[in-house]
Amino acid sequence: MQHYFIDKPHAETDFFEFSDTVLGYELCFRSCDSIFSNHKIDDGSRALLNAIAKNEELAGFGLDLGCGLGVIGISLIKHFGVKMEMIDINNTAVNLTKQNLIKNNVQHSAIAYYSDGFKNINNNYDFIVTNPPIKTGKVLLFDLMEGAFNHLKQNAPLILVIRKNHGMESLKKHLIELFDNCEIIARDKGYYILKSIKK
Ligand SMILES: C[S@@+](CC[C@H](N)C(=O)[O-])C[C@H]1O[C@@H](n2cnc3c(N)ncnc32)[C@H](O)[C@@H]1O
Structure with a gap:
């Protein structure tokens, strides 16, 4: 089986566009079949965004880890x-x-680049958000969590979404070992939004 995170060559005809609304914003995405959740905003990502908008006041400089x-x-x-x-x-x-x-007119507020986990990342962030790649397996997932811990500023949060039946409890346990804290800030139809703060 080919995973969505494995790259492959594309023809121009593989690309298409869709629009969707999240947090009240009508957004437009150029997309492609081989990318995660390519025809609509993923329910987990939407649950994450709703929870963040409701519970958090994000500011400064953040990382979208595994941006799709x-x-x-x-x-x-x-x-x-x-x-x-x-x-x-x-x-x-x-x-x-x-x-x-560019399509959504926010090109001056972000840069996007290739990185396998934190290998190409040199910065520390005010927050890290992710709908993490569960299919990579626990070892790589936990590596990403350790990378996140190492690249957060003091008092900065890692906020992520995971389904209960995709290993939520073991990820939460790992985050408590790593950060010494992990709070469930929201639950939404089987999706759990976890937050750990780097003390
Ligand atoms: C569950 S998808 C989420 C995509 C996007 N954030 C969204 O909400 O639609 C996880 C993303 O992580 C990426 N990914 C997988 N392994 C990765 C790694 N080692 N480093 C960086 N990104 C990775 C995948 O290519 C995929 O785009």
């Missing part, structure tokens, strides 16, 4: 006026995010 088409980062820029870095291991996703930043 750019849904999470673009929505947060629209809602909070934050600056973002957006990274993905899939070059097609990175290129589409660059185009989607």
